[in-house]
Amino acid sequence: MAEIRISSDDGFDLRRLAAALTESQGWPRDQVGIWENRGGNDVVITVDDALLAPSTPDPMRRPVHTRSDVHRACELLRHRDPSLRGVAFPELRDEAARFFSAGWSIADLLHALSHRHDGRPWPLGEGYAGVEWLQHRLRNWKSDTGDIRPSVSQESAQLRVVGRVGLPPDIGLPDDEAPVRRQAASPATARAAADDARRLMRAQTRTTSETLEHRDRTSARMARPPR
Secondary structure (H helix, E strand, O other), X not given: OEEEEEEXXXXXXXXXXXXXXXXXXXXXXXXXXXXXOOOOOEEEEEEOHHXXXXXXXXXXXXXXXXXXXXXXXXXXXXXXXXXXXXXXXXXXXXXXXXXXXXXXXXXXXXXXXXXXOOOOEOOOOOOOOOHHHHHHHHHOOEOOOOOEOOOHHHHHHHHHHHHHHOOOOOOOOOOOOOXXXXXXXXXXXXXXXXXXXXXHHHHHOOOOHHHHHHHHHHHHHOOOOOO
């Protein structure tokens, strides 16, 4: 366990400063402690050692933004999924780029190519290959209007945030289903869930000039295929 001490004689709200530091680093609240000494002139932040260890991002789960990123990601997809080897590379790139623009990762696309949106696996073997089979599988991960649904990782993150906030478990259910009574979340749990939501948005959004250029190019040139 590491300790970070913040002290000041200028009347700053040290607890608020410590909370801002914790949030800026993206540390989960349940792995960080903020302790104020009795004198009130310093605050100690205790941080789990695992949070301070440098970590290498998983290339399978990183967002894919630039044209070169999309090209490398499609090469990896063809290597991992045998059903894609008969698909022309430009067709694979065009289909995959739409999902990458929606914040999907390589792992998300591999999951969509092996599982339906409801979790059932797609059939494998002879006859289940080619560009039409690719389009059929990805069409299952689109809404009736052609919009791309959240990926499996995006859906899991959203459900985790909703669960921590303590929203009613019957939200979105039909009126004829009986609601389940549940105690509302505490303020500390709600704040922790808000922190998770902010980290999720930061992870899915990179406001670099390269990213903005990619998004503008995609929105200007993307032609939605006919249903």
